[in-house]
Structure formats: C-alpha cells, structure tokens
Amino acid sequence: MTDFKEFADVCNQIEHTAGSLDMTEIVSEMLLSVSSEELPVVVHFVMGDVFPAWSTEQLGVGPSLLYTALSRSSGLPLKEIENLVRTTGDIGETAIAALKKETRNQATFSSFMDDTPSLSIMEVFERFNNISRTNGKGSQTTKIKNLQYLFNSATPEESRYLARLAIEDLRIGVGEGIVRDAISKAFNVPVGEVERGFMLTNDLGLVAVAAKEGGVEAVSKLGMELNRPIKMMLAQVTPSIETAVNDLGVVAVEWKFDGARVQIHKDGNNINIFSRRLENVTRSLPDIVEAVRGNVKADSAILEGEAIAVDENGNPRAFQDILKRFRRKYDVETTVREIPLILNLFEILYLNGEVLIDMPLSDRRDVLVGCVENSVRLKVDDQVLTDDVEKVNEIYSAALKAGHEGVMIKNPNAPYSPGKRGKNWLKKKPVMETLDLVVIGAEWGYGRRANLIGSYALACFDPDAGTFLPIGKVATGFSDEQLAELTELLSGLIVVESGREIELKPEVVFEVAFEEIQKSTNYESGYALRFPRLVNVRDDKSPEEAETLERIEGIYLAQKSRS
Template sequence: MTSFKEFAQACEVIEETSGSLDMTSLVAELLDRVSLEELPVVTHFVMGEVFPAWSSEEIGVGAGILYAALAKSSGLSVNEIENIVKETGDIGKTAVRALGKNSKGQATFSSFFTEAHELSILEVFQRFQTISKASGKGSQAARIKNLQYLFNSASAEEVGYIARLAVEDLRIGVGEGIVRDAIAAAFNVPVEVVERGFMLTNDLGLVATTAKQGGTEAVSELDLQLDRPIRMMLAQITPTLEATLSDIGEAAIEWKFDGARVQIHKDGDKIKLYSRRLEDISNSLPDIVESVKKYVHADSAILDGEAVAIDEEGHPRAFQDILKRFRRKYDVHSTAKEIPLTLNIFDIMYLNGKNLIDEPLVKRRELLSGCVENSDSIIQVDKQVITSDLEKINTIYSEALKAGHEGIMIKNPQSPYSPGKRGKNWLKKKPVMETLDLVVIGAEWGYGRRTSFMGSYALACHDPETGRFLPVGKVATGFSDEQLSEFTALFSDLIIMESGKKIELKPEVIFEIAFEEIQKSTNYESGYALRFPRLVNVRDDKSLEDVETIGRLEEMYKLQRERS
C-alpha cells in the first residue's frame, strides 16, 4: 500500500520540474510504482481531480469549509487562516504554515497517532468520498470533520497537497496531455491507443488500469459504455463559407439551434440524459425522457442533440429559460408545462451494441433517421442538406436566423464523431460578434456603489498539456447591478483566497465573452489579451473541457491578422 507521503513527495518534485518531457517521465514513474487499486486514484489526483469527469460525485469543498477545517486543526481562528492566505497566495502553503504554527497547542501533524500510522493514498481518497456523500443537515460539519481528520493525520510534506486536492487545484502543471503520454510510457502502449481509449471512456484512470493489466490489446478493446457519458464533439467558427467549401467540397448543412446540448443514453426503457457538462439531468427533464422512450426505436443508443425552449409562437425562448429546466430539482412537471422543450437530434454514436463513432457522418445520419420517429414540437431528427451550392447554403442560413436560431453548422459528410475534439470537420457560422468561452479565475471588489460586489472578473484560457489556466484579461462590462449581485453570491462559494481587493476563484464558471480583437500582450501569462471584452452569457451548460485553448487563441490571432 502506497503512503500519501510518497505521492506528496512525487508532486513536490514534479512541481519543481520544468519541461513537459521531464514531467511526463516523472508521472510515468509514479503511475508505474503504485498498485492496480491505487492507479486510477493517483491518475486523477495528479491532475488535481478527485473523481473522473463523467462521475456524478463531487467533493463540494469551498473556501469556507476548508478554512474552518484548517482553523479547527491548527487552533488558529478562521480570520488568522484568511490572513495567512493573503500572505502566501496559495492554499497549500497556507495549510503548511497554519498547521506548523500550532499556536494553541492543538494536536497536528500526526500527533493523534503512533509513528506507525501513515496516511495511505486510498485512505485519503476514501475520506474524500465520504465528504462527497455528505448531504442534508449537518453535511457541512461532516465535511469539516473529515478534512480535520486528514489534516491531523498528515505530515508537513502531505498537508499542503491534501488542501489543494480538497479544492481540486493541485498546481503542479500536470494536465491530460502529460498523463496520457505518461500512461503510454509507463505501460508501453502507443500514445494514439491511449488517446482513443480516453476518447471512448472519458476516464484516464480506467485507461491506466487497463493498460497496466492488459497492455495495448486491452486498451484497444475499450469502448463506449451506456450510462458513462463521453465528451461531445465540438465546432469552431468558419473563416468563410467559400474557404470551407474549398476544403471539403460538398458540406452537410444543419441549423445551429439556440439551445443546450443533450447527450441521450437509452438502454431499453432506461433513459439517461446528460448536459454538456456531463451532469445527469434526467430527473429535471421528464418530458424529454418520455419522448425518447416513445420515439427512439432502439434497444440501446447514445444520441447527440440540442434541447430548445419554445414560446407560444414556436420561436426559441431565452437561453436562461433552458437553464431553468436543466437546473430544476423540484416541481419539474409544472416547470415542463411552463417551459416546454423540443429535442432536435443530429447525431448517433452507438446503436444496439455497436460503436458508430468511426462511421462517416452520412452513415450515422442514415442510422439515426432509421431509429428516431419524428414528432413535431417534441422530438425530431434535425433537417440536413448536403450541398456545395453557396447560394443554397446562404438561404438555409437566412432561414435559421429568421426562425430565431443562431446560424448554421457546416459539417464534413465523411467525418467521424470525435469526442471532445474541436476541428475543421464541424464548423459554425453565426452573425454575432465572435465570442470565446473563458473560465473565471479571479475577481476584484468594486468601488463606490459597487463596493459590496465583485466588480470585475479575471478570465483565462486552457493549456491542455499542463492543465493550467492562462490569464487573458479581465471583463468589467456587460452586466447590471442585479447580475453583479447574483455573481457575487455565485462566486462566494468558489473563493480560494483574498488579498486586499483581489480575489482568487476556483476555476469553475464559464463566461461567454465577446471582444473586438485579440492582441499580443506581455501582461498576461497566455501572451494574449482581449480588446474591449464584454460579457455575453454565463454558460452554465459548459464545463472546463469547453474552455478555449491557448492553441485556439493563437489560431484566431493568426486568422485575424490574415484578414486585416
């Protein structure tokens, strides 16, 4: 059984290492060293996550709970903990300093136990599982008690990484790309095989254990599984319709609906619905569940679609209305009558036990049309036209806009379904100013009449290799005082630390940001800044996997320069 101290020591070495190749080698050594039972836990831990992305388990620890646990463990007050946070700027360093001070004689750093007791990796994970299951009255106290147990059981080497894992922000620079390559190196499996296994399972922990047990052959046999959602295929903005048609010739044209993505898993009469964030929303959408039961004629299937909220005249309602349906936990049937949804299905990834993601789009659409019975205003396969006629495409585009939707999708008819990938096989055309989906990583308290509100928000893009979020600027326009009040309440549970007016936030909330242009900048770690950014929407339907990558910003910057 591997001690958590060994994991912490490995993290310390990785944290001090520069260069992705050296980091990959260190992660590979760590993965190879732990037991089969520990491997999936370590695979997720080293990326700063406790549970796989598809899991419904959430640790649910915010700054308030963490500070309270550190206060109880150290004998310091919560106010003293907050002051240390302001000094260190790091919750891990704060934990080490707070527990090291031991100002009131509180028992810390394993003094409750004999020297023979060492926290194991699995024991830490099991405590986090217990924390995630705490609910109802007394849940906050239970979370604090379990964190306190971990802090009081840990050594100085361990406690900082326990604190960071509790808020799922390990800060050692290891992302999916490094872990993917480390699995390949540790268990002698080709990187492309590991990548495909991850694409099909959305779980690098599962891929790692499979690689350790059965090597390349076993990983190659990993497949889609009902009730385990996969990442959804993504689209990028088309530079021009002319350029797109020049690249792919004939294109499959569909409306881009003004709605929210839904992934549908059907296993007999058992229906599961997942949001773009891969959250189980089945109980919130009973009308969609019943529609799938009635109109999808398949023993088993995994489908991709868009749910649209419709008004009395058949036009799409505001995006926030859709989110009301997705978030609703009580009185869902009355809300369904108040805000009816139409499900537009546009792809199928699995049918009657067969994986279809490698089939071309035209074949998948044929199979989709064969198993979904259209029912207007309830469920339907969205209309698709394959053409190379630019005038015809523009007509479809105009029709989509007239109907109140966002624009059109332009797809390569021969393309496979690539989970989580954003490439040239799926493109979108919209008339609005270009937008970016960026994660909020910080804020500042406002001035004057906005003193009690978080008045501006720091934005970041994603570096998939390191897993880090790189700052690209701040947004302080596009929202009302009412929204600022709502945002302040929303982000209060995500505060990691404060220093003066500046606040560091747990990366979780996605802002859709419009801007005038992307500029080179030495002020931000990404190397880029947005000119005149403004808030368009809060994308509650999107997850951290949807955050724009640094590579995407680089592409957009180059394209912008080519146009000018």
C-alpha cells in the same frame, strides 16, 4: 499500500519541473510504482481530480468549509486562517503555515514535526469518498471531521496537496495530455491506443489499469458503456461559408440552434440525460425523457441533440430560459409547463451494443433517422448535403430568420471524435466573434457597488497542462441586477481574497465579445483582449471547453493576415 507522502513528494517534484517531457517521465515512474487498485486514484489525483469526469460523485468542498477544517485542525481562529490565505495566496501553503502553529494539539503536532507518514493514498481517497457521499442534516460537520482527520494525520508536504486536492485545484500543471503520454510510456502502449481508450471511456484511470494489466490488447478492447457519458465532439468557427465549402467540398449543413446540447443514454426504458458538462440532468427534463422513451426505437442507444426552449408560438426563447430548466431541482412540473422544450437530435454514437463513432457522419445519420420517429417534441434535425455555396447561404439565412444562431457545416465523411475540436465540424454565426473563457479571479466594486463583484479576470485553457492562462479582464456593461446574480454565483468559488482582489476556483465560463486580440506581456497567455464585453454566462459549458491557447493564437494570426 503506497503512502500519500510519496504522492506528495512526486507532486512537489513536478511543481518544480518546467518541461512537459520531464513531467511526463516523472508521472510515468509514479504510475509504474503503484498497485492496480491505487492506479486510477493516482491518475485522477495527479490531474487535481478526485473522481473521473463522467462520475456523478462530487466532493463538494468549498473554500469556507476547508477553512473551517483547517481552523479546527490547527486550533487557530477562522479569521486567522483567512488572513493566512490572503498572505500566502495559496491554500496549500496556508495549510502548512496553519498546521505548524503551536496551538495544534500536542500528539498531532509531534507527528507533524516528525514528518512520519501515516496516510496511504487509498485512505485519502476513502475519506474523500466519505465526504462526497455525505448529505442532509449534519453533513457539513461530517465533512469537516473527515478533513480534520486527514490534516491531523498529515506531514507538511502532504497537507499542502491534501488542501489543494480538497478543492480539486492541485496547481502542478499536469493535464490529460501529460497523463496520456505517461500511461503510454509506463506500460508500453502506443499513444494512439491510449487516446482512443480515453475517447471511448472518458476515464484515464480506467485506461491506465487496462494498460497495466493487459497492455495494448486490453486497451484496444475498451469501449463505450451506457450511462458513462463521453466528451462531446466540438466545432470550430469558420471565417465564412465559402471557406468551409472550399475546404470540405460536399458538406452536411444543419441549423445551429440556440439551445443546450445534451447526450442521451437509453437502456431499455431507463433514460439518462447528460449536459455538455457531463452532469446528469435527467430529473430536470422529464418531458425530454418521455419523448425519448416514446420515439427512439432502440433497445439501447447513445444520442446527442440540442434542447431548445420555445414560446406558445413555437419560436425560440432566450438561452437563459433553457438554463432555468436545467438548473431546476424542485417543482420541476411547473417549469416544464412554463418553459417547454423541443429536442433536435443530430448524432447517434451507439446502438444496440454497437459503437458507431468510426462510421462516417453520413452513415451515422442514416442509422439515426432509422431509429427515431419524429414528433412535436422530438425530431431528427434537417440536414442538407451540398457543395453549393448559395444553397448553404439560403439555409443560413433561414436559420437566422427562425431566431437561431446560424449553421453547422460538417464533413459527411468524418468519424465522431469525442472531445476534439477540428475542421470536420464548423460553425458559422453572424455576430461578432466571441470567446468562451474561464473566470479565474475578480475584484470587489467601489462605492455603492462595494458589496458586488464588478470586474472579472478571464483565462484560456492549456489542455496538456490542465491549466488556465490569464488573457484579460471584463468590467463594463453590467447592470446592478446582473452584478448581484454574478456575485451570488461566484461567492462560493472564492479561494483567496486580498483587499479588493479575489482568486476564484475556475468553474464559470463567460462568453465574451471583443474587438481584437493583441499581443501582451501583461498576461501569462501572451495575449490580451481589446474592448471585451460579456455576452452570456455559459452554465452549460465546462472550464475544459474554454478556448485553448492554440485557438487564441489562430485568431490573432488570422487578424494579422487580414490587416
């Protein structure tokens, strides 16, 4: 069994390594050194995750619970733990500082100072597993006891990374790109094969085990499985309809609904529905479940569509109403009556055991139409093939008149690329361009708003490093009611407080409008937003779906070319 200290030592080495190629080499060597049982755990751990993205398991350890565990492990008052967090600015450094205090019990203190490893990687994983499966009365106490056990068995270096892993924020700059390349290097499997395996499974741990045990052949046999959601293909903004048609030629045009995207897995009469964050939302959407059960004529299928909320006249309701449906856990029947949904299907990825993502869009469309019976609550959305700009403009105008966002313009010859954003799917909306950015920090307000969070630090995403790069703040245009809702939403994500400033776990995505993007040395991204303002809180999007630095740079260069 591999000691957790070995993992912690590797993390420390990576944390002090600047180049991605060097990081990849270090990760590769670690993957080679562990057993097949440990391998998927290490793959997820090194990216700061405990479970794969598709898993329904959630650790559910917030900062307050972690502070309590550190308090009990160290013997320090909770207030002192909070002060240490403010001083160090990092929960990992706080763990070391707290656990070195002489108030720690003598047996544990001796083990800590001797630097004697007593934890294995699998034991840490099992403790985290216990925490995730604990719920109901007394669950908080049980979770704290599991964390106490880990801290009381840890060396200094281990405690730093245990604390960070407990809130799934490892802070060493290793993302999917580095791990993908490390798997390729470690087990001599082409990067393209590793990437495809990841696309089909949404689990780099699973891909790593296949690569270790069976090489290229085993990785090439990996496929999609029902009830294991995969990342959804993404669209990028087109500057104009004319540009899109000129670039693609004949295009497939669909309305862009103002709704919530879902991925539906049908296995006989068993239906599971996943949000674009890959959360299982089946229990909140019983009307959609019944519509799929009655109208999709397939033994097994994986489909995608957009769920929209409608009023008594069939007109689209506000996006926030859709989120009420997705958030609802209790008295779902009442919400179903109050906010009915319509599902517009536009994709099929899998049918009766056959993976379809390599087929051209036009062929997938034929398969989709062939296995769906349209009804009032569920239908295949309308699609038009054309190379006529005027025709696309007509469809665009009709979508806006019906109260929707605009149009999707797709390449009819393109395969489905899970998790990828590119020119095969383009979106056109009339409003000022917006960005989806992650909230990574905030500030408490002044005066009568002193108990409300009133300014929000925003970041874009670096997918290779798995990190979020600051790009600015949004602070204007909020009502007291909105600030109260956001304060409630974000309070449970506070990692560090220092005076009025707050560091937040990167979980919440804001859709932000802006006047322009400017070069800036004030932010790590190298850019800043001019006159940003909040458009929406995108509960349906994961932090990894935030705008990438590459996209920010592209918008900046496009601005320069137009000026």
